[in-house]
Amino acid sequence: MALAEDGKQIEANALLATTKPGIPILVKGLPDRSVDYLIIQDGPQIAEYAISPICTHLGCTVEWDLEKNHFICPCHGSQYDSQGRVVRGPAKRSLPLITVVVKQNQIRLVDRKPAVDPR
Template sequence: MAGSATAAIALGYLLPAGSVELTLEELCTASPLNSRCKDYLPGVQAKDERGQPIQVNQLLPTVPPGSRVAAKGLPNPPIVYLVVTNPPMIAEYAISSVCTHLGCTVAWKADQNQFVCPCHGSRYDNQGRVVHGPARRNLGLLTVVVKQNQVRLVDHQPAIDPRVKAP
């Protein structure tokens, strides 16, 4: 037993485990309520179609619940849609504008309560789920962090997909 213990200790020194420490971006994306993330602003600032930063206190009074608000900031997708919930809050996810059929940019059609692809006619419901092909996959989702009156876009899947029903 003493020999096994000595061998295990020697191997630990010779073959150290790789570091598994998360970057602050990874930590705060996975656990935004962590105390180290108090003043950290992940991702990039969301901007409106004119390129102006989106301020929460200016956006929420001007759009009704259920709205989808176009935002820019990430290189890909170039446009995402913020989701305004009821009571008026910005959801923790945004919907990608990239059609899953051939990559065209879908548009939100409020009068139809759907995202519509102008290229081949794919349609998605207000959560980005396919309702009419040729697309077969739902629109992608990205993480949204609302902090310090800012809307931040994080190029990462949200921890919970709002389109999946809990068991």
């Protein structure tokens, strides 16, 4: 299940009531990774994918920069848009995606690529 930074479970309805589309939301939810980013789409609705913050250049952890509206890699300066697509190298590939399932007001992260990459 998707958890907030404080470790509390995130309910889909509450999240959608307090977020804006286009701003990735930091969540915990997979045991082998510390964090991932949920994507809120117009509607609002939770996208069927989340972004793993592992830079495709050398594996550093990127962070969302609200001012620049990009994910920024602190190691070598790669930048990615709100969907994880490269906008500035040295990275050449988009950030990895994982599957998101919303069911009974619960958000679950599934450690596999979505069937279709929406980018």
